[in-house]
Amino acid sequence: xxxxxxxxxxxxxxxxxxxxxxxxxxxxxxxxxxxxxxxxxxxxxxxxxxxxxxxxxxxxxxxxxxxxxxxxxxxxxxxxxxxxxxxxxxxxxxxxxxxxxxxxxxxxxxxxxxxxxxxxxxxxxxxxxxxxxxxxxxxxxxxxxxxxxxxxxxxxxxxxxxxxxxxxxxxxxxxxxxxxxxxxxxxxxxxxxxxxxxxxxxxxxxxxxxxxxxxxxxxxxxxxxxxxxxxxxxxxxxxxxxxxxxxxxxxx
Amino acid sequence: xxxxxxxxxxxxxxxxxxxxxxxxxxxxxxxxxxxxxxxxxxxxxxxxxxxxxxxxxxxxxxxxxxxxxxxxxxxxxxxxxxxxxxxxxxxxxxxxxxxxxxxxxxxxxxxxxxxxxxxxxxxxxxxxxxxxxxxxxxxxxxxxxxxxxxxxxxxxxxxxxxxxxxxxxx
Numbered sequence: 478x479x480x481x482x483x484x485x486x487x488x489x490x491x492x493x494x495x496x497x498x499x500x501x502x503x504x505x506x507x508x509x510x511x512x513x514x515x516x517x518x519x520x521x522x523x524x525x526x527x528x529x530x531x532x533x534x535x536x537x538x539x540x541x542x543x544x545x546x547x548x549x550x551x552x553x554x555x556x557x558x559x560x561x562x563x564x565x566x567x568x569x570x571x572x573x574x575x576x577x578x579x580x581x582x583x584x585x586x587x588x589x590x591x592x593x594x595x596x597x598x599x600x601x602x603x604x605x606x607x608x609x610x611x612x613x614x615x616x617x618x619x620x621x622x623x624x625x626x627x628x629x630x631x632x633x634x635x636x637x638x639x640x641x642x643x644x645x646x647x648x649x650x651x652x653x654x655x656x657x658x659x660x661x662x663x664x665x666x667x668x669x670x671x672x673x674x675x676x677x678x679x680x681x682x683x684x685x686x687x688x689x690x691x692x693x694x695x696x697x698x699x700x701x702x703x704x705x706x707x708x709x710x711x712x713x714x715x716x717x718x719x720x721x722x723x724x725x726x727x728x729x
Numbered sequence: 730x731x732x733x734x735x736x737x738x739x740x741x742x743x744x745x746x747x748x749x750x751x752x753x754x755x756x757x758x759x760x761x762x763x764x765x766x767x768x769x770x771x772x773x774x775x776x777x778x779x780x781x782x783x784x785x786x787x788x789x790x791x792x793x794x795x796x797x798x799x800x801x802x803x804x805x806x807x808x809x810x811x812x813x814x815x816x817x818x819x820x821x822x823x824x825x826x827x828x829x830x831x832x833x834x835x836x837x838x839x840x841x842x843x844x845x846x847x848x849x850x851x852x853x854x855x856x857x858x859x860x861x862x863x864x865x866x867x868x869x870x871x872x873x874x875x876x877x878x879x880x881x882x883x884x885x886x887x888x889x890x891x892x893x894x895x896x897x898x899x
Contacts, residue, residue: 487876487880488872488876491872491875491876491879492857492872495850495856495857496856497856497857519883522883522886522887523879523883525886526847526851526879526882526883526886527851527852529832530750530836530847530848530851530852531852533750533832533833534746534749534750534848534852535746546741546759546762546763546766589800590800593799593800
């Protein structure tokens with residue numbers, strides 16, 4: 478009985494090349510390959526890919542190590558190297574719309590883009606049933622005073638009832654070593670929307686920008702030294718309308 | 730020098746090779762290496778000696794690389810442009826791409842996720858299981874990414890050899 482004729486899948490060929498098959502299976506695949514020129518050619522091409530990768534990249538091993546690697550190893554250059562690397566990477570990225578929203582403040586830590594940070598806080602706290610906020614709407618005055626004290630700026634939850642959202646409350650968050658605030662609102666049907674506020678990198682003001690992160694829409698802007706991001710599982714038009722209301726509420 | 734640092738230094742050539750394969754631009758690759766080393770030093774307490782230095786370092790580098798990819802993709806959403814994730818690696822710096830061989834160009838046109846798996850298996854000789862653990866996906870995903878990467882590059886190689894084949898038929 479010739480077992481080598483049994484079906485050899487493409488997956489088998491990869492596992493064969495990479496030594497992922499049992500010895501007996503590997504022997505069977507090898508004889509199937511020997512018997513079939515088309516399979517043999519395929520395997521040869523796959524192997525050729527690995528050979529070329531080796532040719533291209535193995536030669537870097539003999540090079541001298543740049544001193545900056547050794548500085549990184551000393552542990553002293555940690556924040557410096559982070560900032561330098563981040564700056565370089567960001568420069569390469571291109572499409573730097575919104576760069577000012579993510580540019581580092583004085584602190585050496587890398588600050589993640591505002592919409593990413595806001596969407597991430599939204600994703601973590603919005604599903605909460607028992608503890609969606611630290612301080613509830615019933616203590617709104619205390620909430621505003623507390624967040625204002627921590628962000629060292631007057632911060633107040635906007636009134637979004639005109640858009641159909643009631644305040645649930647808010648919480649203090651950490652954003653790259655600095656305090657940030659999140660207010661959470663809820664519609665009658667239970668849809669939640671959050672407003673994320675942190676210090677802006679500079680004094681510029683921006684118009685509304687829209688992005689999507691992990692299924693959430695985010696409208697964000699900078700106004701008077703603070704960066705705002707309004708996040709919800711909603712489309713751009715809905716969010717922009719709500720953001721306009723937030724803006725009017727905060728700039729009466 | 731203490732054991733941790735000397736083990737790190739031993740792995741720098743491998744880190745560098747892997748970073749170059751990921752990043753294409755040598756300067757950018759060295760940034761990635763530097764950042765990975767710095768993060769490794771800052772997290773030395775999380776390193777468990779028995780697990781081996783290379784997989785741990787590669788995982789750190791993978792995470793930094795993936796974070797950067799996400800950031801790039803997110804920043805492209807900001808512009809409102811239509812984003813094809815497959816094309817992300819190919820159009821960044823066309824000029825640099827021109828200096829590369831056809832094969833390297835084809836390599837960098839792969840989606841970054843596919844290229845990464847191909848390099849870990851084909852260049853670094855890691856097992857599917859090790860790769861799955863390192864990048865945090867199921868073994869099946871490792872296999873499908875690897876297969877797609879190899880198929881694309883094999884098509885490319887086939888294109889290279891076509892004229893010779895036609896001759897042989899004659």
